[in-house]
Amino acid sequence: MLFKVEMQVNIPASLPQAQADEIKAREKAYSQQLQRDGKWLHIWRVVGQYANVSIFDVADNQELHDLLTALPLYPYMTMSVQPLCQHPSSIHSAK
Numbered sequence: 001m002l003f004k005v006e007m008q009v010n011i012p013a014s015l016p017q018a019q020a021d022e023i024k025a026r027e028k029a030y031s032q033q034l035q036r037d038g039k040w041l042h043i044w045r046v047v048g049q050y051a052n053v054s055i056f057d058v059a060d061n062q063e064l065h066d067l068l069t070a071l072p073l074y075p076y077m078t079m080s081v082q083p084l085c086q087h088p089s090s091i092h093s094a095k
Helices: 017-036 061-069
Strands: 002-009 040-045 051-057 077-084
Touching (some): 061 077
Antiparallel strands (some): 002 077, 040 051
């Protein structure tokens, strides 16, 4: 199943910089592993924001939920999730 996920990151200014840097490093490693595993197909930065738009390919809603809630930055995010399906006019495969 394909999902579009919009993520907005809001790290509180009160979080010590060293702790924020450590969380960001874990986030990067985790997200890159999900990309290598074929679960996180695309990630785009939203210009001028600490936000992204991503496409995930997972088995079901529960798998997506589990992947997203395991993100190290999850406690500092707001998300919007939308399921996707093939458009009948597309000349490309769903992936």
